[in-house]
Amino acid sequence: MSEQETRGGPNEIERLDREYTLGTWTRQRDFDPTQIVDTEGPRIVTADGDSLLDFSSQYVCTSLGYDADRIADAVDEQIRTVPYVNPGWATEPRARLSEKIAEITPGSLKKTFYSTSGTEANEVAFKIARSYTGKHKILSRYRSYHGATAASLSASGDPRRVAQGPEIHPEVPGMVKGPDPYAYGSSLDPDQSLEYIDEMLKLEGGTVAGVLVEPLVGSNGVLTPPDDYLPRLQEIAHDHGAVLICDEVMTGFGRTGEWFASTLYEAEPDIITMAKGLTGSYQPLAATTVTEEIADHFEDTLLNQGHTFAGHPTACAAGLAAIETYEEENLVENAREMGAYLKAELEALAERHPSVGERRGVGLHQGIELTRSEAERVPFEKRSDKVSGRTTVLDEVGARAKENGVYFYTSVNTIVVTPPLTIAEEHVDEAVAALDDALEISDAAMDD
Numbered sequence: 001m002s003e004q005e006t007r008g009g010p011n012e013i014e015r016l017d018r019e020y021t022l023g024t025w026t027r028q029r030d031f032d033p034t035q036i037v038d039t040e041g042p043r044i045v046t047a048d049g050d051s052l053l054d055f056s057s058q059y060v061c062t063s064l065g066y067d068a069d070r071i072a073d074a075v076d077e078q079i080r081t082v083p084y085v086n087p088g089w090a091t092e093p094r095a096r097l098s099e100k101i102a103e104i105t106p107g108s109l110k111k112t113f114y115s116t117s118g119t120e121a122n123e124v125a126f127k128i129a130r131s132y133t134g135k136h137k138i139l140s141r142y143r144s145y146h147g148a149t150a151a152s153l154s155a156s157g158d159p160r161r162v163a164q165g166p167e168i169h170p171e172v173p174g175m176v177k178g179p180d181p182y183a184y185g186s187s188l189d190p191d192q193s194l195e196y197i198d199e200m201l202k203l204e205g206g207t208v209a210g211v212l213v214e215p216l217v218g219s220n221g222v223l224t225p226p227d228d229y230l231p232r233l234q235e236i237a238h239d240h241g242a243v244l245i246c247d248e249v250m251t252g253f254g255r256t257g258e259w260f261a262s263t264l265y266e267a268e269p270d271i272i273t274m275a276k277g278l279t280g281s282y283q284p285l286a287a288t289t290v291t292e293e294i295a296d297h298f299e300d301t302l303l304n305q306g307h308t309f310a311g312h313p314t315a316c317a318a319g320l321a322a323i324e325t326y327e328e329e330n331l332v333e334n335a336r337e338m339g340a341y342l343k344a345e346l347e348a349l350a351e352r353h354p355s356v357g358e359r360r361g362v363g364l365h366q367g368i369e370l371t372r373s374e375a376e377r378v379p380f381e382k383r384s385d386k387v388s389g390r391t392t393v394l395d396e397v398g399a400r401a402k403e404n405g406v407y408f409y410t411s412v413n414t415i416v417v418t419p420p421l422t423i424a425e426e427h428v429d430e431a432v433a434a435l436d437d438a439l440e441i442s443d444a445a446m447d448d
């Protein structure tokens, strides 16, 4: 039962919201938002006073939980001094944040272009890669999500790309897709998937500007690549004259126990895109960071891109304060330590529940894929169920966990387990207990 039903129907705010707001990624008849009135640590509080432990970090973005005062103070101060100037002016938060990003990103990544969403950060990366290489195609993978606008959704393999026909979403030409390193659910093993991409780049005949990947896939199943996958992919991309673009919109800012997942896999991408954790999502800010060499290309070549809110002082102040918070509270280390604990607990959960097919992930970027048949590895849900609007077994598992006081994000056939980086062991215990009970639903729904 939803919070609204428990309360005997929607309250005034929920009614107004439903009446005047168009909901995202949904048929509007299914848009039924519950009001959140407060937050505390890693918890959100609903209008009827339910406190839910957030083990999703919403869309894998509130990595600092909900009470990072330092960000509130920095935003407040910035609004009172320089609330906004256009991107042609220099401001202290933008300059210091750019320097900081250069410091924490791998390799020779140096200069940053700002926008306001992960979607835009990827669109910018495409333009930069094209201008730098003089080629036009983007090669990405089928199990991926890179954004909601024309080019970024065309680059996504996600079911949302094909949810509506060309009359609504005509795909941008020049977006080619290769296979993913998905040992559990694909007939290709991860090595073969790399060879396949190599072959594709050969056959595309030197027309690919950028190879775009999430180093650790997020909403398309939390897929963990083999340790040497990313450096090998980078080598392959370079052999064919393409740059490697790592979409770290979800994995950036400590989630995997390193500042960036690229570092974890010892890759030095040519371009990294980031958003979400950059400000702990307290302000909308995204970034596309490029190597010094790519930045130099634009010394005499027009960088034909800009936004009114690019490098917004208030958002940059939030970004700087967020990074200082990660540093001062040792949250990247905490993600590593709590990630190891969470991983062990999820492995134990998988032992207890036959419907858990596989646990995957690194640090606090974990996921469990469910199956209706252990031996055959049959998923409960098809990829198209993500946009079908029907209630799935995964939805039911998520709903039970929520009744048990813990909020998880479920995506297709995977429960995404991505709490804020601020959690302690007691939160893991609470979440795993909630899931332990909820997984009885999927166990019972398995094929005989």
Ligand SMILES: Cc1ncc(COP(=O)(O)O)c(C=O)c1O
Binding pocket: 059, 116, 117, 118, 119, 120, 122, 145, 146, 147, 148, 214, 218, 219, 247, 248, 249, 250, 275, 276
């Ligand atoms: C890996 C990845 N890239 C890009 C995006 C798009 O970011 P945004 O929703 O901020 O546009 C997302 C969003 O979930 C994402 O997970």
